[in-house]
Amino acid sequence: MQNLDYFFIIQAWPLFLKGLWVTLYLTFWANVAGLIGGALLALCTTGPYRLLSAPAKLYIEFFRCTPALVQIVWFFFCVPILFDVFWSPIFMGVVILGMNLSAFNAEAFRAAIQTIPRAHVDAAVALGLTPFERTAYVIMPQALRYAIPVLITNGIGLFQQTSLVALVGVDELMYNGRLISTSTYRPIETYTFLVLFYLAVSIPIGRLAAFIEARSDRALKA
């Protein structure tokens, strides 16, 4: 085994940080898209209109049952040809990761919406709230609370999935890490550092999710 040398990491630092920035950027905006998309999809599937619920269910099943890498590769290769659009790779990454996350978040929201007792809906109807008011002021605020731990877990999962877009050439953390490893011939140090970078983000957020879950479990029991 060769001698390890962590000194070069200092020289590669800017490239690491730039990659980390792109990874966090992708994670943040894909999460924003995934939360909005997921909530809309969940409303479509739980709503009374079959014209909305059937396609939404198909969308969710499709994105949940196919590998993320297949979705990403499909999106990066086929969308520019099919629709004749050329977006920046980072934007494409945000869109496809957001679409993927939407499907998983939709399931989280749907499960949460279904835990809300039927009596609440009936009470809202009896009070003469419009369907919009019922959804926005009665159902969703409660559902959100049940869904939060799962939504955070999905968000961390997405953070890890951002590494996949490195394979289609988006220069995020994983991509830059591979670049550094091949240009310095020091895979052990580089990949070990990459692992640390990912853990430094995902473990604290995972702890936060566990903490919030424990707290909301207590609150809901009380």
Add this chain to the structure above:
Amino acid sequence: MDNLDFSVVWKFRDALAWGLMMSLLLSGICSLAGTVLGFFIALCQQSRFRAVRWAAALYVEVLRGAPTLITLFWVFFCLPIILGVEINAFWSSIIALTLYMGAITSESFRSSLKSIGQDQYDACNALGLAPATRTFYVIAPQALIRAIPNILSNVISLFKESTLVSAVGMVELMYTAQSISNITARPIEILTAVALIYFVIGYGFSWVVSSVELRIRARVQS
């Protein structure tokens, strides 16, 4: 948009079938090996010795906190240097996916072990069973059956994650698809067909999982 020609998929059916077989083989081997590994990790997490517990917890945190792609690259690029032996793409894929499956499955076992009441342990002690007898004849069989639905859904995740190994040049369905689409310059047809193949298998399997889950739940409760 040029006209689509799906006959290209049929022309390459042998290569795609071979790729699919490799994907299924990889998922199958790693599911079995990972389940065994995960069971031992879960037992280690309940160990009396703090060092063993911490090592197991560290393993699970790292493997779950870092993207599987990095695990794969670490095994592919770093492990051969550290061990001084050659590890080809096939064995790297097997090792990385087994490690991943072990980590997520240990969590399934941990929660199923936790669901077994203290009275079972007390009864074993009262009967004077040795710790090994207690673990393998009383606790393990009950934990196993409760963990089955979770493990099956882990198998689905593993099947989806198995697309990653195409990144280190392991020839499976995704790798085959990308090679064919590069050769024929028909990414839309090939990638769509492959996405559908993944969908059919993933959806079919998740349907099996949910029906197994219903049956086991009925049995455990009775």
